[in-house]
Amino acid sequence: MKEFFNELDNRVIQRGLCTACGTCAGVCPAGAIDWVELDGEPQPQLTGTCTNCGICTAVCPGADVDLPALERYVFGRVRPESIPDLGYYREARVAWSTDPAIRKQGASGGLVTALLVYALEQGLIDCALLAGFRRDEPYRTEAWLAAGKEDILAAAQSKYACVPVNTLLTRAVSKGYRRLAVVGLPCQIHGLRKLQVLGEPPLLVKSIVLMVGLFCASQFYYEGTRHMLVEHLGLMAQDEIAAMSYRGGDWPGHLVVELKDGRRLTLDRHRYMYHHLMPAYKRDRCEMCVDWSAELADISVGDYWDPQARPGKAAGTSSCLVRTAAGEAILAGALRGKYIETTALEAPRLAAGVGFELKKHAAAFRLKQRRRFGWPVPDYRRDTDHNPFTRELHLAPETKTGK
Ligand SMILES: Cc1cc2nc3c(=O)[nH]c(=O)nc-3n(C[C@H](O)[C@H](O)[C@H](O)COP(=O)(O)OP(=O)(O)OC[C@H]3O[C@@H](n4cnc5c(N)ncnc54)[C@H](O)[C@@H]3O)c2cc1C
Ligand code: SF4
Ligand code: SF4
Known part of the structure; x- marks a missing residue:
């Protein structure tokens, strides 16, 4: 029997709506869903026997994310269409790790890593599901189950290629872990919240104690990374690579590749992001x-682009939106324990980011266009087409006036 997986395959995967969040594989009680790689991209496939429980289709955020219903589940209320669209939050902060090594190792201010280290050391979590690099091919990403500080530190920084983090959910519970933190992109948090609403399998649902969401303008095909390695760094053979990071070196971090012969190659982040080497492969x-902004997470974390900070000269900082009691508790605890420092953040400033524009205006409009042509689209059950929010561009005065 494979009816339910067939439904997932027909409704989501074969229509290009799979986000590769990993939730279907991570919740399947029969362990029947695994991954195949097509064009370098992970895609779920049925490798075992589907028992027709239907959990995978129920939790999948690929085609259907009832944002208002999930928002009501998490916050007990649904925001009107007309408010600034960063979701519900209790507090907005700029934050960074007090440990200079973690701060430097992190993508922004190392906040996520610092929160996880705090939670682990205080016994609030016993493992975290994170994104790392494969040991055998250290330029390809994979989901990591980190139960020790060392692995949490090694998983720091953003991975700009798909990582189906949620795929490790059942594995974590079957190893005996009962307090899981998951760090995920908004679609991964959608899958987790759908899982909570479903309430099945109960032990797994109960075991997820913290959801740290990352702001996400987009994920990229691995093909983008491959092009940068081959065309821009001249690496014809990827097996020369000993280690790689997308945000290595000084803040804001660059594509840094360490070769087995000891050489270190760097591709400037400004060049790969703003010259569209990477965004071309969205x-x-x-x-x-x-x-x-990972609207349904317990706490959401993104880059903080301090207008005063000069690349290569300043240490990074993270922006965060504290959304739930669990998010509030971990931020307050880490602050009390001196794992992090924070300052106030005017949240609407975040909407000056490119990501906000891409998601809240461009994607919303694109959905409308695709619907008009009858192309497959996800249903977010929210009419975001007319989002009235206007972002304030924090440009230097001379840029604003065109002088
Ligand atoms: C694909 C992608 C797009 C992003 N887009 C934006 C954006 O538009 N605007 C913005 O402000 N910020 C964005 N971010 C978030 C930002 O890059 C940082 O991840 C965030 O600020 C946290 O930094 P930090 O130093 O606090 O975290 P760190 O201490 O560096 O820890 C980061 C944690 O995130 C996990 N992680 C990294 N990559 C992934 C991944 N692909 N999937 C799941 N978990 C992952 C790591 O395992 C690590 O635990 C994006 C991140 C990613 C991965
Ligand atoms: S649950 Fe996630 S990985 Fe599985 S089909 Fe849906 S979107 Fe894809
Ligand atoms: S933009 Fe980010 S959150 Fe949205 S589907 Fe892509 S990876 Fe997931």
């Missing part, structure tokens, strides 16, 4: 995604 499903 995943198609991401073009249709309307959640930028």
Whole structure:
């Protein structure tokens, strides 16, 4: 029997709506869903016997994310269409790790890593599901189950290629872990919240104690990374690579590749992001995604682009939106324990980011266009087409006036 997996395959995967969040594989009680790699991209496939429980289809955020219903589940209320669209939050902060090594190792201010280290050391979590690099091919990403500080530190920094983090859910519970933190992109948090609403399998649902969401403008096809390695760094053979990071070196971090012969190659982040080496390979499903700031997470973390900070000169900082009691508790505890420092953040400033524009205006409009042509689209059950929010561009005065 494979009816339910067939439904997932027909409704989501074969229509290009899979976000590769990993939730279906991570919740399947029969362990029947695994991954195949097509064009370098992970895709779920049935490798075992589907028992027809239907959990995978129920939790999948690929085609259907009832944002208002999930918002009501998490916050007990649903925001009107007309408010600034960063979702519900209790507090907005700029934050960074007090440990200079973690701060430097992190993508922004190392906040996520610092929170996880705090939670682990205080016994609030016993493992975290994270994104790392494969040991055998250290330029390809994979989901990591980190139960020790060392692995949490090694998983720091953003991975700009798909990582189906949620795929490790059942594995974590079957190893005996009962307090899981998951760090995920907004679509991964959607899958987790759908799982909570479903309430099945109960032990797994109960075991997820913290959801740290990352702001996400887009995820990228691995092909983008491959092009940068081959064309821009001249690496014809990837097996020369000993280690790689997308945000290595000084803040804001660059594509840094360490070779087995000891050489170190760097591709400037400004060049690969703003000259579109990477954004050209934006995943198609991401073009249709309307959640930028991980609106349903316990705590959401993104880059903080301090207008005063000069690349290469300043240490990074993270921005964060504290959304739930669990998010509030971990931030307050880490602050009390001196794992992090924070300052106030005017949240609407975040909407000046490119990601906000891409998600809240461009993707919303794109969804409308695709619907008009009858193309497959995810249903977020929220009419975001007319989002009235106007972002304030924090440009230097001379840029604003065109002088
Ligand atoms: C694909 C992608 C797009 C992003 N887009 C934006 C954006 O538009 N605007 C913005 O402000 N910020 C964005 N971010 C978030 C930002 O890059 C940082 O991840 C965030 O600020 C946290 O930094 P930090 O130093 O606090 O975290 P760190 O201490 O560096 O820890 C980061 C944690 O995130 C996990 N992680 C990294 N990559 C992934 C991944 N692909 N999937 C799941 N978990 C992962 C790591 O395992 C690590 O635990 C994006 C991140 C990613 C991965
Ligand atoms: S649950 Fe996630 S990985 Fe599985 S089909 Fe849906 S979107 Fe894809
Ligand atoms: S843009 Fe949306 S669908 Fe794509 S990875 Fe980010 S959260 Fe997931």
